[in-house]
Amino acid sequence: QQQLVESGGGLVQPGGSLRLSCAASGFSFAYYAIGWFRQYPGREREGLLCVGADGGVTNAAGPVHGRVTMSRDNLKSTVYLQMNSLKPEDTAIYYCARFVDAYCSPRLSRVGAWGQGTQVTVSS
Numbered sequence: 001q002q003q004l005v006e007s008g009g010g011l012v013q014p015g016g017s018l019r020l021s022c023a024a025s026g027f028s029f030a031y032y033a034i035g036w037f038r039q040y041p042g043r044e045r046e047g048l049l050c051v052g053a054d055g056g057v058t059n060a061a062g063p064v065h066g067r068v069t070m071s072r073d074n075l076k077s078t079v080y081l082q083m084n085s086l087k088p089e090d091t092a093i094y095y096c097a098r099f100v101d102a103y104c105s106p107r108l109s110r111v112g113a114w115g116q117g118t119q120v121t122v123s124s
Helices: none
Strands: 003-007 010-012 018-025 034-039 046-051 068-073 078-083 092-099 111-114 118-122
Touching (some): 034 068, 046 068, 078 092
Parallel strands (some): 010 118
Antiparallel strands (some): 018 078, 034 046, 068 078
């Protein structure tokens, strides 16, 4: 059974940092692209960053540009999302996802499996 389990979310003050983890199991992790997404209430999930099977990471765009980085550890079947200089508008549920192949895509239809999500709340 394929699983993606996020952890590391929680409450953090503005300007703080968090590192989210996504532990995968049940599939050949190294062969797939993995992405991080977030979702605000009532809105569609938006992509943040993605790492392809070759280790290449897409550039973070938009409101998270310059504040987030992503890495993968194939030995641990885990990806990480490091978020710095957090803002209240970063408050959301954060999800990791496995794409259907080795390549990142902006299309949600190319996601093959989702984690259950982890809540990040940025507040003083």
